[in-house]
Amino acid sequence: MSHVQSLKCRECGAEFPVAPRAICEECFGPLEVTYDYEALRRVFSPDAIAARPRSMWRYRELLPVDGAGILGQEVGGTPLVRADRLARNLGVEELYVKNDAVNFPTLSFKDRVVSVALTKAREFGMTTVGCASTGNLANSVAAQGVRHGFETCILIPEDLEAAKILGTTVYGARLVGVRGDYDQVNRLCSQIADRFGWGIVNVNLRPFYGEGSKTVGYEIAEQLGWKRPASLVCCMAGGSLLTKIGKAFDELQRLGFVDDRPTRLYGAQARGCNPIVAAVQDGSGEIRPVKARTIARSLAIGNPADGYYAARAIRESGGWAEDVTDGEIVEGIRLLAGTEGIFAETAGGVTVAAARKLIASGRLPRHEPIVLVITGNGLKTTDALAATAPVYPVIEPRLEAFEGAFATRVAADDFSGSAAPGAFPSSGLSAPAAPLSSVRTP
């Protein structure tokens, strides 16, 4: 049974019945799903949640669906990883990584929002679903759309990363490349939703779609033992994810699942596309659109739909926002991979690099728990690392060649255990090192 009350305009408060609509007819403001929290308090509890399978749908009472016909029962339930090695590197006490880079089925947090949107599309009787996407959403609409028997129509900027294009077409989804940036694709998609009546997940299904992002917040709180972290750092494209994590935490407090200590929200963007960071830092809260130029393509939204609300949520929470250069993004990817064994896409590099700057500047307190939200998988954005890919030796298949290439390294690592530092447990070390057959740079 649904506990949804209505779609309510965030600006003027006008209420509308549940339907595939996203915009207030009175003032153009965004519509937000509202719930009957009083009724929920009586029927919903952490105990009820604990008995359910580990997926985002264990919080289904707080999602805007009507019945049992949930599409994507397996989505979500991603790890919250205690990141002690990264914590030491950054000089903080208690650090966690919420790892949506391993979400099901397409390795990004977008699997959550699409699961809700397609469930809703089916309830509304729609047969075609689509989206405007910077890549991850395209992948997820393609995979989940095909799996659940929808026709698909997915629009992307034509020059996206190859892995994100392949990761859409492989499912047989209908993909349309648009000569333009994401903001132009998004504008076209708004016109298409208007004209064709399809379920465009981030246009006319947006109020429902966005609610899926709340499950990142529910999972973090539950994984911390029904506590909110003192601080949370999240990358921002349209600004919806950070805003919805804030909503999720507020709801949990309202339901009495967590205490009243709030979370400071910190937003991260690339320097080449930083309209929300600018709105936070200059204190205006007003979004001035930009032309996006960054390797973090999944965040390259110059006119963020929820930018205003994200900036407000950050300021009201006592958090802050920071932007990072493309070079810092690559450093961030390497730092997370090299300390925690988690390979994030460029957006994750933005989050890690921004967290490092926020910690260094004193904006982000070191001695309280911090969660970094990693939203997508590094295997989709390997292009970003190509320029700095490490050189590694390629050798003949002979032991001497290996020793020649690795003697110094192995000795330094004290690989032999009992041997004296610098010694190699074999006489072979004294032999002339075999020349490397080549040095490969990918």
Add this chain to the structure above:
Amino acid sequence: MSVQVRIPSVLRRQTGGDESVQLEGATLGDILDGLETRYEGLRGKLRGPKGEIRRFVNIYVNDNDARLLDGSTTPVADGDEVIIIPAVAGG
């Protein structure tokens, strides 16, 4: 000089169902004035009291966001297209 203005479905209650309209003017401001004159119900929906484009409205002149151009003083020419779109989409 004639400019085509495209109207989104959420505003068509105010335009009696019209999806687009041809209007005359030298600047985007002129076009919006003309639009509000023709469809009185649109007055106050697109622009605030000081004439600024409202936060949740995007207006494009030939592909370009008016906020990235010169807002209401952006010049328009014969054959240009003005597109009005609700801002809250995407991401």
